[in-house]
Amino acid sequence: MSFTRPEDIEAESFRIIAEEMKEKGISIPGDEAPVTMRVIHTTADFDYSATLAFSKGAAEKLSRLLKQGTRIVTDTNMAKSGINKGLLSGYGGEVLCFMAEKNVASEAAERGITRAMVSMERAASLTGDTVYVIGNAPTALMLLKEKIEEDGYRPAFIVGVPVGFVNVVKSKEEIRKTAETYGIPYIINMGRKGGSNVAAAIINAALKML
Secondary structure (H helix, E strand, O other): OOOHHHHHHHHHHHHHHHHHHHHOOOOOOOHHHHHHHHHHHHHOOOOOOHHEEOOOOOHHHHHHHHEEEEEEEOOOOOHHHHHHHHHHHHOOOOOOOOOOOOHHHHHHHOOOHHHHHHHHHHHOOOOOEEEEEOOHHHHHHHHHHHHHHHHOOOOOOEOOOOOOOHHHHHHHHHHHHHHHOOOOEEEEEEEOOOOOOHHHHHHHHHHOOO
């Protein structure tokens, strides 16, 4: 092992990622590369170079929304914690997560649905544009799909990267179809992989592109 100064670790990590991508013959187009590379940096998993799906111009659109101070809603406090608040606050942005609120849990239990679904309903009732950052709950994506198709709701952007085995793959496929149909920009990781860390990494990559 060689000693690397803390401030140089990230730069060296990205150098290694770029080198290995070249060796593997992986080429990522345009502004998708910084997002994909940051996700790989977060996970040490090169599979994301093949599974991350971007709508046309998605990374640039996400950066523009963040620069405008567009509100972010996450489905977990972990994703919220992982987003770089220092960079975000410089553009007047905020991150909200309703999952831990007591009345969300009680309402979800009373209605027999998930807390994530109640949280998304609350987010959709807010005025103004919202970037949705979903790293854990496929039911959050399905609630957004319902709001879009049945209520005419339009998220400003969807980051859909829940991780797991139950309804995860299907929810991503369905929200991607819906987003394409209604012209909603997105970054979605197809398949089982993802997570709150990946969701936060996507937002942080878009912030660092500014």
